[in-house]
Amino acid sequence: MKEAVRIQSDDFSQDEEIAALKASSRRIGGIATFVGCARDFSEGRDVSQISFDAYGSMALSEMNQLRLDAIQKYELLDARIVHRICTVTAGDNIVFIAAGAEHRVAALDACRWMIDELKLRVPIWKKEITPDGEAWVSPHP
């Protein structure tokens, strides 16, 4: 089975990730997921590609800690975080987050919290490649 927290260049399968989460506990009654994907338009301009850079070892360590923090804070039964580091085009998957809990409220709250915290804590940067040039992205709220 794949690790619950991963950085990879290849795409991920949401079905496989959810199946892995469900396999971790039969007490799970609610699973919330977030998928971040690439847009073809941002800040008033067309975007043809998005590339990522990361401080890989620290990013993975922070993502693992983020998962543990979420499990503790929301009393989750399990959680998974996968982030791609590569170059993607519009519609491609970027990040997957899943939270499994006994009930829906904890799963939904934890999923939202994890993606918000990931953006604050995990050293990953994205660059938008447009027909007019390239620009590193300022964090979005």
Next chain:
Amino acid sequence: MIDVLFFGPVVERVGSAALKVAYQPGMSLQNLRDQLSAQYPHAFDIVCFSAVDGHHVRDLSQPLADNSEVTFMAKFSGG
């Protein structure tokens, strides 16, 4: 020596992803930042976070050990 790493937008402003800086006994993270920001002011305009050996460090008075890996980073934009 101190290994200094840069990523993303900071790399482009420094012109390199890695530098080596001579270690001085008693050197702090602030000392290193001051030294590098004088050399690369345009890069340090966007530096918001620091890490030592892969861990966030907010107290820049932290002393550095020889052979530390230090990173000065811009705001993150993953996800």
